[in-house]
Structures are given as C-alpha cells and as structure tokens.
Amino acid sequence: MGEIQPEIYILSRDAEESARLNRQHEILLEIYGNNLIHPSIPKENLHSVADLATGTGIWLRDAATVLSMWNRNPSSPYYLHGSDISSAQFQPIPAQANAEIQLSLQNCLEPFPAEHHGRYDFVHVRLLVGALRKGEYELAIKNVFDILRPGGYFQWEEIDMNSIRSDISPQPPSLIEARGLLLDSLNKSDLYTKPAGHIKSGAERIGFGNLHIEEYNSTARPHLRDWSRAWLTQGLQSLIPMSLIRLGKASEEDVAKEMAEELMAVFKRECAEVTVGLTMDMVIGRKPERLKNAL
Template sequence: MTRININDKYAFGRDQQESERLDAQHKLLSKITDNTLIDPSIPPKNVLSVADIGTGTGIWLTDVSQVLDKTNTSCYYHGFDISADQFPKSPGNIEFSVQDITLPFPKEHWNRYDMVHVRLLVVALEESDYKTAISNISSILKPGGFVQWEEIDEETYISSPNPVIQEIYRCFSVSMKAEGKCFAASAKVYEECMAAGFLDAVRVEYNSDSNGDNRRETEKRLAAIIKSLYASFLLRSGQVVDEEAASKRAGDLIEHHWRLCADGQSPPVKVMRVIARKPLDGLSL
C-alpha cells in the first residue's frame, strides 16, 4: 500500500456527506452520458475484469457489476483511490486498494484488466502527471484493453454567455494555471493516449441539455461547485484575503446563479469522455 498525502489531491472532504454527494453526482453523470456506464464502443462481452481509478465510494463499479454480472458472474472488479475513507464497509464482490494514479501499480495488477475507468481528476492532477497516469494505466491493462476517462473540464465553461459560468471559468483558469494543473483535461488525456500509441482514441461530448429532466440536478451541482471549488480556488490563488471573503464571494455568485435559473437561464453541464485501446502487442512507455 502506498502512503499518500491527500491534502493537495482532493478538494472536498471525506465524510458521509461527501460520500452522499459523490453518489448523487454519479447518478447525474450517468444520466448525462445516456446511462452508458461502459461506452458503446467497448464490447461488454470482452470485459471480464474492471479497474476504477478515483473510485471514491465505488458507486460506478457497483453499478457496472450489476450490468456485467447478468451475463458473467465471474467478472473481477477492483477500485483504487488515494484514500480508503470512503470505501464501502460491505464491498460485496468488489476489491479496493489505496493507490495514486501517478505512482506505479503493484505488479499483481499488471496486464490484469480488460477495462480501466477514470473520472473527474481535473482538480487533482498536475499537467505533468497525465503522461505518467496514462503509462500507469497501460501497465494494468491487458493487451487490447480499453481506458475510459471522463472529465468535467473547461469544455463546460468555455464560450458560455452565462455570466456565472464565465466567472467560474475565469477563476478556475487563473487558479489551475497557477497550480500547474490542466483545465483542458480531456484534451490532455486524448493527447497523451495518442502519444503513447493507444489505438482508436476518441473524445466524445455529452451535454445535460439533451435531457430537460436533468435541469434541476445540474443547477444544484453548479451551486455545489461554486460553494466548494470556486471558494477554494479564490483563496488558494490569492484572489481573496481570507476564508470569510471567499465564502462571501461564493455566496454572492450562488445567489446570482439561482436568479438566472429562475429566469430560465439554467447552465448546461458537459461531460467529456475519452476512450482508447491498448494495442494487442502492448506499449513501450
């Protein structure tokens, strides 16, 4: 087990409230991506072993196992995260380990998985980490296995006429650049997959506007982002003097957000998904 200082890796807490937020977020993201937990380009009959990196509560793996177990009850599932705090107390047929995606995986996981799933690491990874992350993913994929990486990144915020979205984009861009992180995360994942020699790499966009039933949930999610990440970035990047000022700025922006929503100006959420396949002859990374 690799010991990791998670303070700079995770922008939220690790308590029960955060676990509930993660599970609710998963349900929304599943709806936005048309309930395609596994991308349609990945043949489910070939997926007998699945790894989930940044697994949190393991909710994605739990739902995937319910789908795959309908045709094959011998599938193997393993969740990895930088902290065990949110792992379920009753994991069932899923195994969990503490692991940082930027560090080598133990050898028992090498060439083990038909599919590796990653989601929402844009705030956690520095731009220089992505090449290493793709290399580590390749090490645990079987030849011919698939990576599926999903992000809510600058694509959600860029070129939006919504003034709240524009302010979030401004704040995040300044802060993430100052911290050496990559706001264009999905484009970076795609770029590194291509550079590493993965095959059939694609970047797909899903938009919450495609289903009006998601409107209220996306409104609530944006308010949560403002309350947590926006306030945190304001403080960390020195755009405000203290936590009280950050909280005040965030509160004002949330009020503005809800006024716009009441006027029918609900912002969309875009989920960017990158899918790529490891060559049958492996990769030299």
Template sequence: MESINDDNSLYLFEADEEERARLNNQHVVLIHIIDNKILHAPINPSAITSVADVGTGTGIWLDAIAAHLDSISNDQAPQRQYVGLDITPAHFPAPHSLPDNFAYDVWNILSPVPEERKGKYDLVHIRLLAAAFVKGQVAVAVENLVQLLRPGGWIQWEELDGESWAGRVPSPHVREMSELGIKSMEAKGWEMHVPAAFVKAAEAHPSLQNVSETIYSTVKYGTKIRDEVNTTWLWSCTRSAKMILLASGQPNAEEEMHRLEQGAKRDIEEGGLFWDSDEHVLLAQKKW
C-alpha cells in the same frame, strides 16, 4: 475531483457524509448525460473478467458496472473481479459490506503501478480527475493506465474540460466563479484541457490504438433532469470557488462567496437557466 498534487490536501472536497452523498447523486447525473450508458468501450461484456475504477470515490460506478454486466451475462460466466482505487480511502465502502469479488485500495494515478496490478484488467475506468494534473502529467497517467491493462483491454475515461466545466451559463455570478477557477488553475500550472491532453498522449502511446473522444452536451442529454444537472454543477462550481477564496486569505472571503453563491442561484432560478456544459467520453484500447 481529486487533487493529486496538493501535499496538504489529498482531496479537493471535504471527506464527509455530505460529500459522499453528493458523489453518489453526481454519478446518476453524469451517467444520464452520457446517453444513460455505463459501458462505452466496445468490448464484449463476456470478455470482461476484471475491472479497475481509478478515482473510485464511494465505489458507486463499480456497483453500477457490476449490476450492468450481471444483467447481461449468462449464469455460466466466471465471477468477475472488481477493484476501486483512489488516493484516499475516505469514501470507500465499509470492508464488511463488500462482496467477495470486490476490493478497494489506495493508489495515486501518478505513482508507479504495483507489480501485482500490472496487466490484470480488461477495463479500466476513470472519471473527473480534471483538477488532478499539472501540465505534462496526463501522459504519466496514461502510461500507468496502460500498465494496468491486459492486451486488448480498454481505458474508459469520462471527463470535463477545465476551461468549460463551469458551463456556458449566461450568469454573471457563475462567470465570476468560473474565472476564479481558471485563474487558480493557471497559477498552479494545472492542465486546463485534460480531454485533449488524454487524446494527444494516447495517440502517441505505442501500445494504444482505437483512441476516440465523444462529447455529450448537458443541453442535449440532460434536459429531463434539469434541476439535478443545475444542482450538481452549481454545487461543484460554488464549492471550488469557496475553497479558492478561502485559500487566498482574502479578508471578506466568506461574504464574497455568499454573494456569488446566492447570486448564481438567483440567476438560474429567476432566469430559468439551464447549465450548458459538456462531458467527454475518452476511449483507448491496449494493443494485443
């Protein structure tokens, strides 16, 4: 998850190889939970000629959507263009490894849209920016996403809810970490409910139509990859809690974090628990 509003840290998690691997593993889990579908926008694949991925990270979603579209397109279709956008290039693929129709660039979703990108994309994808906005900024993001779209183009946004992302796990240690996160978000004025804020902003936007929200439960869709779901969500929860504790200046932050992390692992493993949480798929179409 990006941290757009913190001037001292452009990325909530460390920009290292461990984080890069985590992002790629996380992608597999997130796609599995949303019914194993990479494309949810009801758009004719043959009509997609240009795709933007905002908050792209390693670019793994771009690779996946390109492979999906190529697999269902005829050989006569024009070459699609793909661009990954992020506030930091830390995880971008090496330039020499990119196909000719792929590009990556630095852009903050809350910044003005560059003229050369306005009205250019048939599909704009966003994922996991729940830690990116203070209250009121989701509407700014929606306006910028609309500017990226061509008429008839779609926004597809996959997101967690700030208050429930830590799950409904009956673990006292997970609950403690969740409460740490919620208190930190509230103290910083972050938007706690990004999915709801998106729906509200999109429905109010004069250029958008066909706004929808579908909620996918890890319990319903993720049981086949139980261990991967538990690992992904627990890692994110413990890393966030660790950063909050360290930033607080608490003298025993490391010891406290170790207690919470080991306790949560023990609760999940010994109790046979499954990380019960939701992933929201948000859609909106730009009017013709």
C-alpha cells in the same frame, strides 16, 4: 513525463462531499444516456475491471450490476477493483453473485503492485481535472497502460471547464464570475481546463490505439434542466472557496466559504429560470493486442 508533486486535490473528503459525489454519479449516467460503459466497448469480454480514483466506489457498484447482466456463466467469475489515494470516502459495495469486489489505497501516479500488471480487461478513470497537474497525466496514463491486459480498454471522463454556460445572452454576471474564478485558479495551479485532448494525445504517445473522444452536453437532455443546474451549483460552491484562496482573494477558509456563499446566492437567483450546462468529454482507447516491441 512529469514528476509527482504533493497532492493538490481541492475538494473535501467528508460525508457531505461523498453524498455530492454519489449524486454526481447519477446525473452523469443520465448525461451519458445511461451508458456506464461506452457502447463501443464489448461488455461480454470484461471479466476484470479497475476503477482509478474511485472515491466512494459508486461507479463500481453499478459496474457490478451491469457486468452481472452480461456475465451469467458461474464458471467465469469477474473481479472488480477500486483504488484511491485516500480511503476516507470508501463505502460498502453490495455483494454480487459470481463477483469479487475490492477497494484499496493507490495513488494513480505511482506504479501499481506487480500483481495488477496486465490484469484488467477495462480501466475506468473519472474527474481528475482538479487533481492532476499538466505534467502528471502521462504518469497516470502509463499506469493505466501497465495494468491493462493486451487488447484491454480504458475510459476516462473529464469536464470541459470552459463549457460551463447558460442558454441566454448575455451570460448571467454571477455565472461569468464563478466560471472565471474556477478557470483562473486551474490555470494558476498548472491544471488543464479541458483535459480530454491532452489525455488522448498522451495515450497515443504511450502506445494506445483506437482512440477517440465522445462529447456529452447536459443541455442535450432537457429533462435534466433543474437537476443539472443544482449539480453545477453544488459543484461550484465546493470548488470556489479554494479557488479564492489560490488566487489570493481570501486568506482564510472561513472567509472564502462566506464569499462563495454570497456569490452562489446571486447565482441561484440569476440562473433560477435558465438552463445552465456543460460538456463532459469521454476518452476511449485500447491497448494493442500485440505490443510493438514484442517478438
């Protein structure tokens, strides 16, 4: 397993970015066919749930609603816990009957406090592609393993950055440039551009079973055409400035933002009438009921 390096998160943590994350959550739900939790995971058995890198906590908000529909027994309350390396984007989560919801500071690369070990029926992780270096994924996966109870499930969602493309050929030049900047920046920073396969193989080495990857492509849902393009435009505009700086194409943040705005203005014109999509990979796995070294 790799050593923990200084944080490399390339997005801001201001109100604008929080709003973008919340809009992103809504479109991802649409891409997944409104399956917040993969259908293969038995929701009736989920009484304790953790959300790592929770951001604003919006996933937990919807998880509380979903689980309330499956858990109607007042004598069997459920517990939801969100954690993140920063509390800057935490937002209040509406109270739910028969539920305890908490948010706390926690680096997913650091071991969780002992009270969390073996506590959770389900752990959710999403979109750390720009935050974890290649050698750090197994640290995070090991921490997921440790906080799951035997028989518990995890669900980890990541973008396949290589899949960003339009439905026309040749591809719009601005899309080629934007995608190239993003991929070059990730590669230079020792980040995966398609993490799902590495998450699956790392989880297998650590001891997870029942592992599989579910692929969801935004272009498979035509009603998301305009929404998906707008989401990608916002995401690229947020990511490109730091990519330009990392690649040495801009020395200052203000200059990088101006360059990104110019590129994205062309992108909006060239892609105004095309479908632009990407693939989301969802890795699902289960901690064995009985560990190999158990007596």
